[in-house]
Amino acid sequence: MAEVLITLGIIGIVAAMTLPTVINNIRDKQFKSMFKKQYSVMSQALQMLYAEDQTPQEFSDWREMPYYVCRLGEYLNAIQSGLKCAEMAESGDYQNFEGHRNTKVSWHKNGEWYNRKKEPQFLNEGYMFMTYYLADGAWVNFNATRTIFVDVNGRQKPNTIGRDIFYFYLPKNSGNNLTFFESNNANLNVNGSSGAAYWATINRENYKEDCESGSGWGCSPVYILD
Numbered sequence: 711m712a713e714v715l716i717t718l719g720i721i722g723i724v725a726a727m728t729l730p731t732v733i734n735n736i737r738d739k740q741f742k743s744m745f746k747k748q749y750s751v752m753s754q755a756l757q758m759l760y761a762e763d764q765t766p767q768e769f770s771d772w773r774e775m776p777y778y779v780c781r782l783g784e785y786l787n788a789i790q791s792g793l794k795c796a797e798m799a800e801s802g803d804y805q806n807f808e809g810h811r812n813t814k815v816s817w818h819k820n821g822e823w824y825n826r827k828k829e830p831q832f833l834n835e836g837y838m839f840m841t842y843y844l845a846d847g848a849w850v851n852f853n854a855t856r857t858i859f860v861d862v863n864g865r866q867k868p869n870t871i872g873r874d875i876f877y878f879y880l881p882k883n884s885g886n887n888l889t890f891f892e893s894n895n896a897n898l899n900v901n902g903s904s905g906a907a908y909w910a911t912i913n914r915e916n917y918k919e920d921c922e923s924g925s926g927w928g929c930s931p932v933y934i935l936d
Contacts, residue, residue, distance in 0.1 A: 872926025
């Protein structure tokens with residue numbers, strides 16, 4: 711009996727040590743699948759917008775972004791928006807978006823989301839409310855330099871880049887193509903509007919390394935391209 715109890719005790723210890731890792735691996739596979747779904751959803755939304763407008767949008771001026779963010783939102787299954795698009799459309803003044811914000815909808819508060827190294831992250835507050843809450847629980851944020859953030863499970867944890875937080879990139883004159891890199895393998899500073907302490911430099915050569923041991927932003931292209 712004593713030997714059985716000792717064996718059961720050892721099994722229990724091993725299970726306690728390995729179970730969290732197993733659970734995290736299962737969750738990460740789920741997050742990966744959810745990210746692929748959001749990539750598809752956003753690609754389809756862009757295709758429908760471009761089919762209607764017939765003009766690829768550059769998002770080159772932040773003052774123009776609210777109009778296009780609102781237009782894209784028409785093709786997303788969103789239940790809440792951080793921008794009061796109907797009010798801006800009625801007034802025709804999309805540049806005054808600060809006066810048409812829904813303060814109940816925004817990206818994660820600064821310091822309450824993390825990179826893969828568990829370092830708290832910061833987002834330029836000018837883009838906090840360019841956010842949609844989708845019906846499936848995901849959050850989509852339109853950030854600077856045509857970068858789109860997605861948290862596949864919204865407010866729920868772990869709120870960590872490379873686990874449940876990812877990005878897409880919309881290059882200039884791209885038609886309906888989402889990507890993850892700048893042209894000619896130039897460095898893309900993901901979250902670049904928030905200061906060098908919070909951005910990650912991603913290109914076609916370093917994204918795998920970044921996913922494994924860096925910020926975690928590199929996991930976005932890893933999960934879609936590899």
